[in-house]
Amino acid sequence: MTRWFEDIEVGAPYPLGSHVFSAEAIKRFAALYDPQYFHLDEVAARHSHFGGLIASGWHTVVVGHRLMVDALEVEANRLRAAGGEPGVSGPSPGVNTMAFRTPVRPGDTVEYTLTVTSKRPSQSLPGWGLLINRLEGVNQRGEPVYHAEVVAFSKLRDYRMPLGRKLAAALKPLTRIGILKRLRANRR
Amino acid sequence: MNPITSGRRHFEDLAVGEVLVLASVTVTREMIISFAREFDPLPFHLDEEAAKASLLGGLAASGWQTAALSLRLLNDAFLGHVASAGGLGFSDLKWRRPVLAGDTIGGTATIVALRLSQSHPEWGIAEIDFDISNHKGERAMTMRLANLIERREVLMTQPQQPYGTEHGSGRA
Numbered sequence: 001m002t003r004w005f006e007d008i009e010v011g012a013p014y015p016l017g018s019h020v021f022s023a024e025a026i027k028r029f030a031a032l033y034d035p036q037y038f039h040l041d042e043v044a045a046r047h048s049h050f051g052g053l054i055a056s057g058w059h060t061v062v063v064g065h066r067l068m069v070d071a072l073e074v075e076a077n078r079l080r081a082a083g084g085e086p087g088v089s090g091p092s093p094g095v096n097t098m099a100f101r102t103p104v105r106p107g108d109t110v111e112y113t114l115t116v117t118s119k120r121p122s123q124s125l126p127g128w129g130l131l132i133n134r135l136e137g138v139n140q141r142g143e144p145v146y147h148a149e150v151v152a153f154s155k156l157r158d159y160r161m162p163l164g165r166k167l168a169a170a171l172k173p174l175t176r177i178g179i180l181k182r183l184r185a186n187r188r
Numbered sequence: 189m190n191p192i193t194s195g196r197r198h199f200e201d202l203a204v205g206e207v208l209v210l211a212s213v214t215v216t217r218e219m220i221i222s223f224a225r226e227f228d229p230l231p232f233h234l235d236e237e238a239a240k241a242s243l244l245g246g247l248a249a250s251g252w253q254t255a256a257l258s259l260r261l262l263n264d265a266f267l268g269h270v271a272s273a274g275g276l277g278f279s280d281l282k283w284r285r286p287v288l289a290g291d292t293i294g295g296t297a298t299i300v301a302l303r304l305s306q307s308h309p310e311w312g313i314a315e316i317d318f319d320i321s322n323h324k325g326e327r328a329m330t331m332r333l334a335n336l337i338e339r340r341e342v343l344m345t346q347p348q349q350p351y352g353t354e355h356g357s358g359r360a
Contacts, residue, residue: 048190064229090243093282
């Protein structure tokens with residue numbers, strides 16, 4: 001999210017926009033990453049239980065990711081224009097679950113939504129908060145295409161470093177220099 | 189009978205513990221930028237200078253690209269040779285270390301569970317654990333995939349209709 005950890009609202013759905021999947025794009029993605037016959041070849045796909053060409057589930061997911069990156073960029077620019085300072089998001093450590101539901105066929109429109117379902121300060125990364133993002137896609141008939149639980153980091157605005165940690169951080173360069181000096185002395 | 193998959197390995201031919209050795213792929217700067225432009229246009233996947241200043245330490249592939257390339261390796265080693273009926277999804281995907289431009293990734297995929305579909309007797313479900321490392325032997329990504337695989341035997345176990353009854357023999 002482009003909001004600071006403290007400002008992120010849990011449970012509020014955030015629309016990311018929609019995307020129309022063309023047969024050409026479905027086949028192009030499949031040829032590179034998921035060349036199964038029902039993602040790649042309309043004629044062969046008729047023999048599958050899908051009865052025709054469908055997009056790789058991974059294709060629908062990465063398109064959702066792209067829309068999220070774009071939507072958050074727009075939000076960050078809006079905040080800057082209003083004189084605010086956007087929050088900072090960190091790299092994602094992973095995905096808890098991803099379920100592919102209704103297949104996406106050529107011409108389908110998928111609408112994507114992001115909802116932060118929980119947040120807590122990170123234990124391992126001081127100054128950062130851990131978010132659980134629910135991402136979902138729904139087609140033009142209202143059928144679920146996929147839903148996922150993705151883990152993300154978001155920076156705390158009001159983080160105060162504990163005194164002990166501050167001291168350790170301040171001393172760290174000194175100890176490094178000390179070690180370097182000792183190493184050099186030993187080499188001589 | 190599905191003519192595309194009839195000659196391939198079916199659910200019955202798979203065993204828990206089977207280790208699929210994946211080929212490897214070198215992730216070039218061009219591949220990283222091309223994927224990022226389309227699906228993940230963040231500075232540290234697009235621009236070397238911005239990437240050096242970031243937590244990732246250099247031009248790094250989108251985690252989704254690492255996952256997609258791993259899926260491609262599984263296609264070449266396995267999914268293209270079995271009667272796959274599509275993916276159900278995945279779980280516990282962990283991006284453990286950035287994949288940087290020039291890194292070669294590869295690894296193994298292990299069948300860790302096989303069960304029958306509750307709703308579709310014609311399918312089984314294979315759960316497959318990915319273990320993807322870079323050329324230095326450092327683990328880059330792990331995840332568990334669930335994929336539907338056609339059963340070969342299901343048609344044989346269905347009740348057989350005696351010849352003629354279905355079309356009303358004797359009508360002629």
